[in-house]
Amino acid sequence: MRVLRVLLVVLLAAGGFLFVYVVQWLRERHARGGPIPFSRAHILEHPLRPLIHPQRSTLEKFRFKPGDTVLELGPGIGYFTVEAGRMVGPEGRLLCLDIQPPMIGALRGRLEERNVTNAHPMAGDALNLPLADNSVDAAFLVTVLGEIPDRPRAMGELRRVLRPGGVLSISESLADPDYQLEDSVRDLCRASGFEVLDHSRERLGYTMCFAAP
Ligand SMILES: C[S@@+](CC[C@H](N)C(=O)[O-])C[C@H]1O[C@@H](n2cnc3c(N)ncnc32)[C@H](O)[C@@H]1O
Incomplete structure (x- = not known):
């Protein structure tokens, strides 16, 4: 009883x-409309999140390797950043660009605390990436795309900064209120000239990888 x-x-x-x-x-x-406010960023570190978005195995799908220059677009407070920095290694560079300066401030503190020296946080907009053409080997966005108002323009920017053959990875989770459907992400990327490399389903979400033209 x-x-x-x-x-x-x-x-x-x-x-x-x-x-x-x-x-x-x-x-x-x-x-809401627009990015998740910094005051709600703690939700990105929810104790149950590793069950649906384990850091290491999610990042392993993104096809970057030690020594690469990698762009993490919309890192927030860095749920994936420390592990991604380790995977890029001392010869690699992880560029972490977020539109909200408080997110970048928190991320910087976290990286200092964990002694990650190859990750470079910067404030900036996906619609106008402060990076040179063909300057990155890989780029990834985890639960970011739905917060960007002009997604075709952001894709154009990603295409510009990725070297030919560079890999763009997009991971979406249903737990995110800005969840993007698989078909619309595929169509969006194809319309910008990206070619589908890989598509895997996860608990409550998926990851798609594309090759830049
Ligand atoms: C839901 S959070 C995800 C954070 C992180 N990727 C994660 O999975 O924990 C989305 C992040 O994208 C950022 N973001 C939204 N629009 C952006 C834009 N136009 N340019 C750069 N970052 C943007 C937000 O500030 C926020 O930090």
Whole structure:
């Protein structure tokens, strides 16, 4: 009897949590517009996130290697950045560009704390990347695309800065209120001249990799 009561309480708590999450998700999807505010950035570090977005295995899909120059577009407070910096190695460079200076400030602190010296945070806009043509080997965006208002223009910028054959990786998660459907991401990238290399499904999301023309 006691076990049943405990089970009921657990189920009710889980149901309540899910309900609140879905209501919040719907509100943000329809009302927010623009990037996730810095005041809500703690959600990017939710303790359950590694279950749906494990850092290492997600990054391994992005096809960059030690020594590469890699652009992380929209790193936020750096959920993926420390691990990505390790994977690029001492000969590589990780350029971390986010439109919100407070995100960049928090990221900088995190990198200093973890002694990551090959990652370079900078404030900037995906619509006007402060990078030279053909200057990066790979670029990745995790739950960022839906926050960018003019996505075709951002794709044009990514195409410009990636070297020919460079890899663009886009990872989307349903947990994100700005979730982008697979077909629309594929169409968007193809329209900018990218060619699909790889597509993998994950818990509550997917990753697609494209080759730059
Ligand atoms: C949902 S967060 C994801 C952060 C990180 N990629 C992660 O998965 O934890 C999206 C990030 O993209 C950034 N962002 C949104 N629009 C942007 C733009 N136009 N240019 C650069 N960064 C942008 C936001 O400031 C925010 O930090």
